[in-house]
Amino acid sequence: MRLDQHPILSFDRGKPITFTFDGKPVNANEGESIAAALHAAGYKTLSHSLKLGRPRGFFCAIGKCSSCMMQVNGIPNVKTCMVLAEEGMDVRTQHGWGELKNKPSSRTYPRREMPLLETDVAVVGAGPAGLSAAIYASKFGAKVLVFEENTKVGGQLIKQTHMFFGSRDHHAGVRGIDIGDKLISQLGDNVEIMTETPVVGYYAPGELAVIRDHRLHRVRAKKIIVATGASENMLALPNNDLPGVYGAGAVQTLMNVYGVLPGKRMLMVGAGNIGVIVAYQALQAGVDVAAVVEALPVIGAYQVHASKLRRCGVPILTRHTIQTTWGDGQVEGATIVRLDDNWRQIPGTEQDIACDTICLSVGLKPTVEIFFQAGCSMAKIPELGGDIPIRNEFMETSVEGLYVAGDASSIEEASSAMLEGRLAGLDAVEKLKGSSDELQELKNHVKESLDELRAGPFGEKIRQGEKKLQEEASRL
Ligand SMILES: Cc1cc2nc3c(=O)[nH]c(=O)nc-3n(C[C@H](O)[C@H](O)[C@H](O)COP(=O)(O)OP(=O)(O)OC[C@H]3O[C@@H](n4cnc5c(N)ncnc54)[C@H](O)[C@@H]3O)c2cc1C
Ligand code: FES
Structure with missing residues (x-):
């Protein structure tokens, strides 16, 4: 609907x-x-x-x-x-696999030279990290090409209707959907964004393959900044593949990008910020939210978001999990269950909830295939989201000239994604075009801002992850 x-x-x-x-x-x-x-x-x-x-x-x-x-x-x-x-x-x-009905022949697709796109800096992904990298690399004279596989620019921001937290410097108090527009308005003339253009491979150093207008193109860039974001985790439970089980981001996309309801009644799994925010956004769109279940003994989301949901009468059940989902061809309901102090399900506490939508908000993992393909040294750091490329303080990976920024480097927030993007963009352009007092000052300022952002109690996990990352880097 x-x-x-x-x-x-x-x-x-x-x-x-x-x-x-x-x-x-x-x-x-x-x-x-x-x-x-x-x-x-x-x-x-x-x-x-x-x-x-x-x-x-x-x-x-x-x-x-x-x-x-x-x-x-x-x-x-x-x-x-x-x-x-x-x-x-x-x-x-x-x-199953699907079938190609009309197999192409060399006559339907005559042999042609693969088009070549050349640039100083190639940015993969037009979310807050990629856009920030493009703004700062171009500010100091680099020609930048941004490749975005989506039809829209802004990454996760295009569906965030709530006001962001943080400091004014990081757009606090501005709705996520408006932050994307602010970033786009800062892009210089020497930046070109190509939407519907996925990057499908990293081959020789400095060379990417992209698909544009149904054709494979070759990209040659002096520096590459990969800001591909993250994907949502699945939860292992019976029938988790039934239509009607979605990641929280998918529900947001349906409701907030396309104005389409995912269903009539939803069970949210996970009471971190994303789960609680998306549950509230579902209420705003007119979906009945039966409950939010959370395996931890505490709610992970900021209290202001959780309180809004509770005021609307939605129960947030901590120490509860989803045991199974059921339905004939699509979700018709779920069984939830209480957990004991050792995370074991307590028999006899099962409860059936009728719903047509199950929304999973159980964490994200960085999208890092390009780094594996490029042969970057990788590390598994749970505090930062899992497998990530090892990088230096300016976001350069172990492959010279290949940078990472944003959720692809660690699962944090848009504010840190933008700062990491700026840092990668500044370092890349400095190496290409030379340094200046202004550039150095900016670089130091961005580094300090990142440290400040991670200094508070909410940054504890990230600081631990960063420490492990530095240990891994020192072993290279
Ligand atoms: C519900 C929710 C609420 C949030 N609330 C806040 C908040 O209040 N404050 C805050 O600071 N943060 C918040 N965040 C987090 C924030 O949105 C993310 O941390 C941020 O968007 C990460 O930016 P990014 O640029 O690294 O990745 P993304 O925004 O995910 O952008 C990555 C982009 O790369 C593109 N891409 C991926 N692979 C390819 C490829 N191979 N080729 C071409 N393009 C590709 C994708 O299409 C996407 O556009 C929230 C997130 C969610 C889901
Ligand atoms: S790739 Fe389309 S829903 Fe995941």
């Missing part, structure tokens, strides 16, 4: 269009992803799994999990959360 009203957002729906889903007509609007348009029309099952043929809906909505892959205009494995619906499209449920 599409939203007509929202307390914060207004949805500028595009021109009405029609496409077909398994032969049936579906009404959509220009600017909607295929998956969002199908949800709005009430279709949650998009594919069937490889071996057991189980129904699959979408989970991440940001192109990172592959559960939304369908056959579009005869082409299999299209990630329908990332591709916009078009008039007359033929969209079909994919069963």
Whole structure:
């Protein structure tokens, strides 16, 4: 169902269009992803799994999990959360691997030279980290190309309707959706952003492969800054693949980007900031939130967010977890259970909750495939989110000229992502174009701001992770 009203957002729906889903007509609007348009029309099952043929809906909505892959205009494995619906499209449920109906021949696609894009600095990802890197590298004279696989610029910010915390310097008190616009307005003329352009590989040093307009392009850059963000963790439980089980970010994308309801009644799993904020945003959109369950004995979210949710009558059950989810083809409910002091489920405390939406907010992991492919030295640091590239204080990895910034380097917040992006951008341009007093001053200021940001009690985990990272780096 599409939203007509929202307390914060207004949805500028595009021109009405029609496409077909398994032969049936579906009404959509220009600017909607295929998956969002199908949800709005009430279709949650998009594919069937490889071996057991189980129904699959979408989970991440940001192109990172592959559960939304369908056959579009005869082409299999299209990630329908990332591709916009078009008039007359033929969209079909994919069963297993999918099949390419009309196999291309050398006659349909004659051999052509691979296009080459050259730049001083290539930035991968146009979230707060990537945009900040582009702003600061270009400020001191670098030509910058930013590659973004999404149709929109801003990364996670495009769906954050709440006011951000932190200091004024880091846009505190500004809604996330407006921070993205502020960053975009600061981009210099020597920055070009290419949307719908995923980076699919790092090959020779300084060389990337990107897909643009259905063609593979080669990118040659003197410095590369990778700010690919993070993806959501799945939770191991029976039937966790049923359509109707989503990551919290996917629910946000549906509601806040496309104005489409994920369902009527939701169970939220995880009471960290993201879980509690998304549960509140679901209420704002008109979804009934049955409860928030949290395995820890305490609520991880800032109290102000938790209090807002409680005032609306939503119970936050600590020391509880989801035991199973059930439903015929899609989620119809979940069983939750209490945990004892040793994290064991207490028999007899099970409780069934009727709901059509289960939202998992159980942590994020950095998106780091490019660093593995580039042969960077990696370290597993749980405090920073898992596998991350080892990097120096200016965000350069063990591969010279390859930088990391934002959630891809450690799961933190937009404020630290922006600072890390600035640092990477400044270091890259300094090495390319030479230093100056202004650049040095800025670099020192950004470093101090990062240290200040991580100094408080909320930065304790990150400080521990940073310490481990430095130990790993000293062993290289
Ligand atoms: C519900 C919620 C609430 C939050 N609240 C706050 C808050 O109050 N304050 C705060 O400071 N932070 C908050 N955050 C965290 C903040 O949004 C993130 O830390 C921040 O967006 C990370 O920025 P990033 O640029 O590293 O990654 P992202 O914002 O995730 O951007 C990464 C970008 O890279 C693109 N990309 C990925 N792979 C490729 C590829 N191969 N090719 C091309 N492009 C690619 C993605 O499409 C994306 O646009 C919140 C997050 C959530 C989910
Ligand atoms: S890739 Fe589309 S839902 Fe995850």
